[in-house]
Amino acid sequence: MRFNYDLSKFLLNILFIMFPLIFYQFTIQEKMNETKALKNIIIFFLFATPMILCMYFPPVEETSLIFDLRIIPLIIGCLYGNSITSILLFVSLIVVRFMIGGSGAYLNLISSTLSFVVIITFSKRYHSFSLMNKILSSFLLSFICKMIGISSILIIDSDYDLLSAFEFYIVQSLFMGLAIYIIESIRRNAELKKELIFSEKMNVASVISASVAHEIRNPLTAVRGFLQLLTQTDLKPDKKQMYGEICLAEIDRAEQIINDYLSLAKPYPEVVEKLDIGEEIQYICNILTPLANLTGAEIQVKQDYQLFVSGDRQKLRQSIINIAKNGIEAMADKSGVLKIEAYRRNNEVILSISDTGIGMTNDQINRLGMPYYSNKDKGTGLGMMVSFGFIKGMLGNINVKSEVGKGTVFDIAFPLLKM
Incomplete structure (x- = not known):
């Protein structure tokens, strides 16, 4: 018997196998760590589906025999699932093959049973192997299982073309190794991501502790x-x-x-209410006027009316006062002008705070709002960080423009609250 390959169906088999693997790794794996029953059900369907589809779209079909990549999802499901999942996959394979029909179903029963025993025996030690050993052993496991299938076919067909079979199954085993490499790489990246997040949390905790002290x-x-x-x-x-x-x-x-x-622990609004930006600007101006008088700065206010936003009043005031106060302090060595303007742009309320102070470099602008970064000698950087957090909690966007020696402009955009 000579193989007649259908390349399109072979590539289709590969697609059937790869899509569930990537889908599981990226969308389900991290969410199902604690719900084992649901995870087992999902694993079964993810591997049973491509296994069944491979049998219905075989790359090679001769008389009552079909040759496909069904063994790959079976092996992967047994290696990465538990015993219940493995048994369900094996039973599904046998049942579906009998549903397809032909004398090959009986040969499949014999070869798949023997292969399943080999797979289960091997899976007990699989996870103790290194990555390279996993790839090599999965390659050999796939090839051995198909050799069992060839042996069963030789019983009824002594003219079976062994060379064509070897070519087909070597390619299949190579893809088996590639699939294992992809799975292990994604799993390793997921583990590194968790370790990185944990390390970052510990680093933040240590920095905060040291900074507080x-x-x-x-x-x-x-x-x-x-x-x-x-x-x-x-x-x-x-x-x-x-x-x-x-x-x-x-x-x-x-x-x-x-x-x-x-305030770092609660950046989002606690009390959401309707705020009139014009009223808030007047209040902030009254608060900052004594400080401006001490430094010789002038505060200029320009605003449109009926500009409403949604948020926490106290946190909005604290944020704007922090930004405006920094502007006044940046003009401490020279008489300058602090401008606070509010106007409407499309469906946004723009609150612009500008000063004629010392200005900032691009590097300083990019580091604004970062933990423990401050342009002031005795600053902690927390005030600006908290302000940025509050504004983003109100769905606001901040755009900073500055030039050394000429001043800085903060443009803050909030969603307009329609009447």
């Missing part, structure tokens, strides 16, 4: 020193008052640092 220690150290001075009996009243005010200021600073850290 460092930032809180600074004001506490100052408070402790001035309290020691206050215990001296020969201090003048004005000195005591000055030291007391410094202690209170340092305690307030420590409280602000703690509040910034606590």
Whole structure:
């Protein structure tokens, strides 16, 4: 008997096998780690489906015999599933082959039973192998199983073309090894991703712990020193008052640092309400005017009316005040102008905050909002990080433009809340 290959059906068999493997690895594997029963059911259907489709679209079909890649999903299902999944796949293979019919169904029963025993025996040690050994052993396992099939066919057909069969099954075994390589690579990448996420979480936790300790220690150290001075009996009243005010200021600073850290855990709005951007700008302007007067800066406000957004009022104010305050501080060495503008653009509310301060480089702009990065000598970077988090929690987008020596512009876009 000579094989007559149908290349299109051979490629179709490959598609049947590869699609479920990739689908399982990318969409189901991580979600089914704890629901084992559901995972087993999904594994069965993912491997039973291509196995059955391979039998219905065989690349080679001679009289009552069909030759296809059904053994590959059977082997993979047995290697990566449990015993129940393996038995169900084996039973499905036998039943469907008998449904297709022909005398080859009986030969399939004999060869598949012997192959199944070999596969189950091998699967017990499979996961202890290295990647290369898994690929080589799966190649040999696939070839051995098909040799069992050839032996059963020789019983009824002594003219069986062994050379054509060897060619077909070597190609099949090569694809078996490739399939194992793809599966193991994807599994390894998934494990590396989990390790990377865990490592990143531990790194963030350690950085936060060190930062909290460092930032809180600074004001506490100052408070402790001035309290020691206050215990001296020969201090003048004005000195005591000055030291007391410094202690209170340092305690307030420590409280602000703690509040910034606590805000990191809740970047999204807690109380969602309808906000009039015009009213919020006026409130922020009133808050910042005393600071601007101290530094010699001027605040200019320009706004359209009926600009409404949805969000947390307190967090919006805190975010805008942080950004505007940084702008005022950037103009501390020269009299400058802080402009706060609000206007409508399509279906967005644009809140623009610009200053004529020292400006920033592109590298500084790209690092804005990152943990513990600040352009100020005594800054922690948390204020800007919290502000960015609050704005994004309100579905806002931030665009920063700056030029060294000329100033910075923050354009914040919020979705317009329609009346």
